[in-house]
Amino acid sequence: MFEEECRKSLDKLCPSQQAFDRTLAAMRLEYAATPRKQTERSINYKMNNRKFDFRIATAVCAALLVAVSIITGVMLSREKPGLPDTFEISDSSRLKSVRYVEPLENEIITYTLWRDVSELKITDETDLIAKVKIEDMREVEYEYTAVFEYEGERAETDHVGNGTLLQLSVEEVYYSADNKVKDTIVAYSIVSSRGMYLESPRMKSGDEYILFFSSTKDDVAQRDQFSDYIIRLPATASFWAKSGTKITAKMSEMLKFNCRLLGIDESVAEKGNMLDEALRTMFKQ
Amino acid sequence: MAENLNSCDDNCELILTRNAKTVYRTAYLRVGNRYDAEDVMQEVFMRYVRYRPEFENTEHEKAWFIRAAINASNTHTHHLSARREVPLEDDVPAPDPAVPDDELLQAIMRLPDIQRSVIQLYYYDGFSAKEIAEILGKSDTAVRIILTRAREKLKKIIEEERRKDQYV
Numbered sequence A: 001m002f003e004e005e006c007r008k009s010l011d012k013l014c015p016s017q018q019a020f021d022r023t024l025a026a027m028r029l030e031y032a033a034t035p036r037k038q039t040e041r042s043i044n045y046k047m048n049n050r051k052f053d054f055r056i057a058t059a060v061c062a063a064l065l066v067a068v069s070i071i072t073g074v075m076l077s078r079e080k081p082g083l084p085d086t087f088e089i090s091d092s093s094r095l096k097s098v099r100y101v102e103p104l105e106n107e108i109i110t111y112t113l114w115r116d117v118s119e120l121k122i123t124d125e126t127d128l129i130a131k132v133k134i135e136d137m138r139e140v141e142y143e144y145t146a147v148f149e150y151e152g153e154r155a156e157t158d159h160v161g162n163g164t165l166l167q168l169s170v171e172e173v174y175y176s177a178d179n180k181v182k183d184t185i186v187a188y189s190i191v192s193s194r195g196m197y198l199e200s201p202r203m204k205s206g207d208e209y210i211l212f213f214s215s216t217k218d219d220v221a222q223r224d225q226f227s228d229y230i231i232r233l234p235a236t237a238s239f240w241a242k243s244g245t246k247i248t249a250k251m252s253e254m255l256k257f258n259c260r261l262l263g264i265d266e267s268v269a270e271k272g273n274m275l276d277e278a279l280r281t282m283f284k285q
Numbered sequence B: 001m002a003e004n005l006n007s008c009d010d011n012c013e014l015i016l017t018r019n020a021k022t023v024y025r026t027a028y029l030r031v032g033n034r035y036d037a038e039d040v041m042q043e044v045f046m047r048y049v050r051y052r053p054e055f056e057n058t059e060h061e062k063a064w065f066i067r068a069a070i071n072a073s074n075t076h077t078h079h080l081s082a083r084r085e086v087p088l089e090d091d092v093p094a095p096d097p098a099v100p101d102d103e104l105l106q107a108i109m110r111l112p113d114i115q116r117s118v119i120q121l122y123y124y125d126g127f128s129a130k131e132i133a134e135i136l137g138k139s140d141t142a143v144r145i146i147l148t149r150a151r152e153k154l155k156k157i158i159e160e161e162r163r164k165d166q167y168v
Helices: A002-010 A017-033 A039-048 A050-077 A093-097 A114-120 A249-262 A275-284 B002-031 B034-051 B058-083 B103-109 B113-124 B129-136 B140-167
Strands: A128-146 A157-176 A184-189 A208-215 A229-231
Touching (some): A017 B002, A208 A275, A249 A275, B002 B034, B002 B058, B002 B113, B103 B113, B103 B140, B129 B140
Antiparallel strands (some): A128 A157, A157 A184, A208 A229
């Protein structure tokens, strides 16, 4: 009964014929003007494989967990030089200019998580850039009440957020705002394996990444004290750089943008270069 | 180029006819008025043309358009709020003639964004909680909680409105 009423009511929302015609005309013009983009193939790949991704990912994760536990066992038996409690970074003042990074596929993923990002008050600042290894990760869910600041939005709306909490061991630090980084950090990411975000990296325990972090200032994560840092999204996701990853054409554009901000020679960010090496060069110069 | 235009003639209208209502409805429920919803609709189909994604099936296609409509609506709302425009006295926008006079729809429009979207996807588009979870990037549990709350809130709103009408 309710379903039927809902249907009837929502069925009254129809675009006007004028809007339909205008959109069709605009589509035709755009179609003629836009060459098929190279990145489309990769987007399609991700989209087309989304459904099986979750199943395969679960299987792969299970297999990896077994592999990681075996490797961890072997590694624990070895003597390994301990990491210092904090990393001292010399002269990082110029890196203050690295405030934001344009997300990849901006057009498609823009503000996918905008409200969540807004609520979490994730700043544009990068407080830590480090090579980390995922020791443990689990999905978390939390409820929160948002008070939006923009017009037309009702305050105090209930939301259920979900994301991933990661325990990371810090292996190398390229930039730290306060020069104090623990050897193990807990970071929160609003990427969830259930999400349909085109930029979602397939995170796996045991993998190494170079990540951009924001410290949890005045936000949900800090209030509930569940993490030290937030892995920024979608900007950060695009920089998830597994060791051995080569710079793609799109990454190259973004890195060059950052090079220009830093006043660094753009050649480090050429397509085909190793991403982690390029980042290391950029943020150590 | 001629080939492109021909294939667009074939496809654009088909794609638009198939998804226009869904996109418009999704956008309307997020932005709250016809003019902005139509702008969002145009933006979504432009994105489609720009990226030309290939879909596995019609369900995949529909989910893509809904997700794109939500993204575009958020961007649209964000840009509007960022501009913080103050209309001149003699430049007051005309009332939206297309706001349907429907009790339930008015009540739905008073729900928070996320609840509106879930109501639409569940009751109108017929997606399951699991599918909605994938579209909205939430968990099944979260979607069920949102749905329950939306229903409770709708009931409350409608009851309140009816009580007010009685007094009037």
